[in-house]
Amino acid sequence: MKLQRTVGLLIIISLLNMNPALGSQSSTKEPKPPCRLQVGIAHLSTDLFEKFRIVAVKVNASSICNVPQTNVTITVEIWKTGLLGNHFVWKQTINSLGTTYPGSQVNNSSTYKRCVDKTLTHYYGVSYSKALIDGKWQYARHVLSNKIEPLKCGT
Amino acid sequence: MDFEDPDFLTPEQKLREQEVMARCFILMRDERSRYEEQAQKLLVSEFFFSKSGIYDLSYLIQGDRYICKGNPQSSLIQSFSIEAPIPDTQEEKIEALVELFAQSEAGLIH
Numbered sequence: 001m002k003l004q005r006t007v008g009l010l011i012i013i014s015l016l017n018m019n020p021a022l023g024s025q026s027s028t029k030e031p032k033p034p035c036r037l038q039v040g041i042a043h044l045s046t047d048l049f050e051k052f053r054i055v056a057v058k059v060n061a062s063s064i065c066n067v068p069q070t071n072v073t074i075t076v077e078i079w080k081t082g083l084l085g086n087h088f089v090w091k092q093t094i095n096s097l098g099t100t101y102p103g104s105q106v107n108n109s110s111t112y113k114r115c116v117d118k119t120l121t122h123y124y125g126v127s128y129s130k131a132l133i134d135g136k137w138q139y140a141r142h143v144l145s146n147k148i149e150p151l152k153c154g155t
Numbered sequence: 156m157d158f159e160d161p162d163f164l165t166p167e168q169k170l171r172e173q174e175v176m177a178r179c180f181i182l183m184r185d186e187r188s189r190y191e192e193q194a195q196k197l198l199v200s201e202f203f204f205s206k207s208g209i210y211d212l213s214y215l216i217q218g219d220r221y222i223c224k225g226n227p228q229s230s231l232i233q234s235f236s237i238e239a240p241i242p243d244t245q246e247e248k249i250e251a252l253v254e255l256f257a258q259s260e261a262g263l264i265h
Contacts, residue, residue, distance in 0.1 A: 091238040
């Protein structure tokens with residue numbers, strides 16, 4: 001009787017291991033996405049203030065993939081918070097037609113908006129991207145800055 | 156790369172950032188009258204086209220946004236687009252376009 005129970009248990013265990021749907025909780029892992037998109041915190045670009053008396057709010061984003069990709073498009077949006085909802089400030093999309101090799105980084109570092117005064121304003125960035133990987137379009141969902149930053153920058 | 160680092164930029168990229176942004180601010184100052192003329196044309200016809208260096212630049216008004224599309228004459232170079240909200244007052248409308256024209260002519264920060 002004990003032997004029958006043991007054999008039965010072994011059969012069930014082996015079936016669970018063979019069928020991925022049944023055994024998914026125990027052994028399978030979510031595949032890692034091939035690309036990682038990250039967006040920085042909105043910040044003031046003050047390097048040119050002494051020369052031009054101009055300050056700008058800026059957000060950078062960066063994408064890195066572990067597979068070759070082509071037609072990489074990265075969009076960065078700058079937003080500010082407001083009493084009656086958030087306000088769109090500026091958006092820039094860059095599109096690189098060539099092939100980007102695994103491990104190399106593609107940046108969108110060109111999204112900035114000049115400050116018109118020193119009004120304290122809360123800014124954040126949003127970024128999304130797409131690329132052709134293995135002949136198929138792959139989309140990276142919207143990523144937000146992990147902090148909303150108060151900056152002395154009215155736009 | 157680090158989420159806490161708002162820049163993600165290498166020292167070389169930081170230099171390039173300063174160059175491009177300085178060019179943009181110089182253009183806003185030195186080309187202001189040309190940009191104001193272009194802005195008037197764009198506001199009337201809702202479309203404006205110009206060439207700057209390696210880029211063909213198309214400007215249009217779509218809904219509540221200004222849009223600029225920069226297409227390079229070579230496929231090896233990045234193309235870009237910029238979108239900006241259309242402000243309420245005439246003065247602000249012109250000012251936003253002056254910045255849009257200057258940014259699109261200043262080029263990308265690589």
